[in-house]
Amino acid sequence: TAAEKGGYEHFMMKEIHEQPKAIADTFRAYLSDETDGKKLDYRVDLAKLGLTDELIQSLSGVTIIGCGSAYHVGATAQYVIEDLAKLSVRVEFASEYRYRHPVIDPNNLVVVISQSGETADTLAAMREAKEQGLKTLAIVNVIGSVIAREADFVLYTYAGPEISVATTKAYSTQLIGVYLLAICLGKARGLIDEREEQRLLAEIAALPEKVQRIIDDKERLQWFAAKFSNAKDVFFIGRGIDYAICMEGSLKMKEISYIHSEAYAAGELKHGTISLIEDGTLVIGVLTQSELYEKTLSNLVEVKSRGAYLMGLTTSGNYDIEDTVNFAFFLPKTDEHFADSLAVVPLQLLGYYLAVSKGLDVDKPRNLAKSVTVE
Numbered sequence: 001t002a003a004e005k006g007g008y009e010h011f012m013m014k015e016i017h018e019q020p021k022a023i024a025d026t027f028r029a030y031l032s033d034e035t036d037g038k039k040l041d042y043r044v045d046l047a048k049l050g051l052t053d054e055l056i057q058s059l060s061g062v063t064i065i066g067c068g069s070a071y072h073v074g075a076t077a078q079y080v081i082e083d084l085a086k087l088s089v090r091v092e093f094a095s096e097y098r099y100r101h102p103v104i105d106p107n108n109l110v111v112v113i114s115q116s117g118e119t120a121d122t123l124a125a126m127r128e129a130k131e132q133g134l135k136t137l138a139i140v141n142v143i144g145s146v147i148a149r150e151a152d153f154v155l156y157t158y159a160g161p162e163i164s165v166a167t168t169k170a171y172s173t174q175l176i177g178v179y180l181l182a183i184c185l186g187k188a189r190g191l192i193d194e195r196e197e198q199r200l201l202a203e204i205a206a207l208p209e210k211v212q213r214i215i216d217d218k219e220r221l222q223w224f225a226a227k228f229s230n231a232k233d234v235f236f237i238g239r240g241i242d243y244a245i246c247m248e249g250s251l252k253m254k255e256i257s258y259i260h261s262e263a264y265a266a267g268e269l270k271h272g273t274i275s276l277i278e279d280g281t282l283v284i285g286v287l288t289q290s291e292l293y294e295k296t297l298s299n300l301v302e303v304k305s306r307g308a309y310l311m312g313l314t315t316s317g318n319y320d321i322e323d324t325v326n327f328a329f330f331l332p333k334t335d336e337h338f339a340d341s342l343a344v345v346p347l348q349l350l351g352y353y354l355a356v357s358k359g360l361d362v363d364k365p366r367n368l369a370k371s372v373t374v375e
């Protein structure tokens with residue numbers, strides 16, 4: 001009903017707007033009590049995750065398992081955890097992991113990501129890992145769900161109920177869970193000292209306000225979407241974390257607007273996708289990682305010379321991008337490990353506005369279910 005949608009036309013838009021609060025709630029839940037409240041004195045409470053220093057120090061690596069958007073959170077987590085905790089990370093689709101007879105390293109931590117905590121493939125993969133004697137940590141939104149009950153450790157996300165089939169706020173809270181986990185791992189492995197922990201946590205604490213600023217700028221995306229509702233193919237390109245962001249942006253777009261889109265690691269373009277670029281094809285570049293900025297920018301120049309119409313999503317300050325792209329959207333600055341939390345928001349809005357401009361059922365896209373409890 002209209003009341004349930006809190007004045008918004010669709011649950012998806014309501015849930016996009018709930019992200020600042022969902023992020024803040026999830027973040028605060030894992031701060032230690034003594035420091036909670038004191039603004040600049042943050043500390044992650046390891047015990048609240050159920051993890052101990054001894055367990056973390058015994059780890060040789062992390063395996064992350066999920067489906068759909070939860071898998072995309074894993075793709076970002078791979079970069080963040082490897083960088084902050086220097087542990088090797090492998091990300092897998094649950095439906096692949098469960099059947100591939102993985103070579104089991106008993107010192108791997110298996111991290112299972114699921115909004116519903118009921119996805120059949122994810123549950124089966126987690127059970128497989130447990131049977132092999134591996135420790136499992138579940139990042140789950142629904143309290144008391146099967147995956148939460150069966151995992152050894154649970155990191156609940158506090159997104160609240162998510163109704164729209166296309167996930168927005170649950171995805172955003174899963175990212176927070178991953179950042180906190182990465183910081184815990186880095187701390188216990190002696191790579192992050194107290195000062196660095198403070199700095200990183202202060203950056204996470206500042207995300208809700210920055211997400212809000214992006215949402216406040218939504219009309220620019222609505223205007224841009226109106227021009228592309230007839231698009232047939234859209235390409236998202238980025239490197240590193242930006243590639244992971246592209247995968248989620250592309251999924252958001254295709255699942256609700258039914259526009260075919262593909263996410264491509266920008267350096268791979270020349271090995272295939274570039275043959276699909278025609279006059280007017282929309283290519284969206286994501287450039288939040290300064291080390292990779294020039295590289296992706298030159299990939300944008302390559303497709304532009306083949307006729308592509310370019311949107312660039314980058315950090316404020318990178319104003320020279322306007323010399324190359326047709327439409328630029330600037331994100332507030334943040335520590336680059338956490339850039340997904342900001343960059344995903346305009347892409348959610350873009351998918352939303354495309355679907356709305358095509359008159360589609362945004363909250364219930366055809367053929368999709370919110371949670372898939374059969375194989």
Ligand code: G6P
Nearest residue numbers: 067068069070114115116119369
């Ligand atoms: C379904 C939904 C996706 C979701 C995936 C995993 O396919 O349509 O949006 O990402 O399941 O769901 P989970 O509840 O495990 O996060």
